[in-house]
Amino acid sequence: MLKRAAYDRIVELLNQGGLMPGQIVSQRELVETTGATLGSIREAIPRLEADGLLQTLPKRGLMVPTLDVSFVRDAYELRSILELSAVRAAIDSIPTARFSGWIERHEQFLANIQTNSNQDAADEMQKLDWDMHATFIDSMQNVLIANVYRVNSIKIHMVVQSRLQVTPFNAERIIGEHLAFLRPMLARDIAASEQALKQHIDNSLHLALGGRL
Structure with missing residues (x-):
């Protein structure tokens, strides 16, 4: 203990x-x-x-490991493999009300940030972001996959804290990317959900490596 x-x-x-x-x-x-x-x-x-x-x-x-190119790329590529594999299970097992609630909260965040930008709201958005993605993995009900994802998420969080933290300045883009896969997940459209989720993770990797969108 x-x-x-x-x-x-x-x-x-x-x-x-x-x-x-x-x-x-x-x-x-x-x-x-x-x-x-x-x-x-x-x-x-x-x-x-x-x-x-x-x-x-x-x-x-x-x-603590340095955020070199290999570290960042490996972490995000593994994240992409695991989360895309979880889309079907998430759509099949997560209640419709949960997806509707996530969408509603994102829309509320978007309205609040556009009228009153503050870091507290961005931090709350960051927590929702991590919890939501972890819920996708949990829907697979596979202990081994969940443990691999947990360790990899720590590495992702290290990258986020250093380079990709949600702020009032980038929250609108992140919310838009989330809604792009949450709405088709609510509609039970697996292909569209996977495509939008992959784009979201690819964008994050691109930014983590110093690129711009």
Whole structure:
């Protein structure tokens, strides 16, 4: 339990930008930051290394992976494979009311951002974004796929915190991309849903690699 708690606290730091890509940190610093014991931190490190979330540098400490081209591309390509595979299951098993609710919330966000831009609303949009995509994967009811997606999502979150965070300036585009696949999902149009979702993920990868839309 202590090892799991230490792992979860370090993951939370990675998800929220408390540990930044390329940062080098010692085990003692992780103890101070997470409040976990040194023993539990040491026990959690092998799992974090196996997940590709930390790297041991002999005599230097632990390094958060850098966001090089391979790291970013691999994470987004895996995300695309997993989420596109989940579209049919999501359409078949997620209630219509859930899709309608997501669409309504996106439309409300869009109206609010156009009249009163603020980062709090953008942060709420970011949380909805992550929760919604994770729900697609959960609809497959496959524990192995869900675990692979969970680890990969941490890497995606690291990219987002550094390069793609939802802001009042880009929220309108993101909302539009979400509605482009949510509406056909509500209509049970698998092909259109997959096409729009792929475009959304491809756009995110392009931006994460420094491109422009």
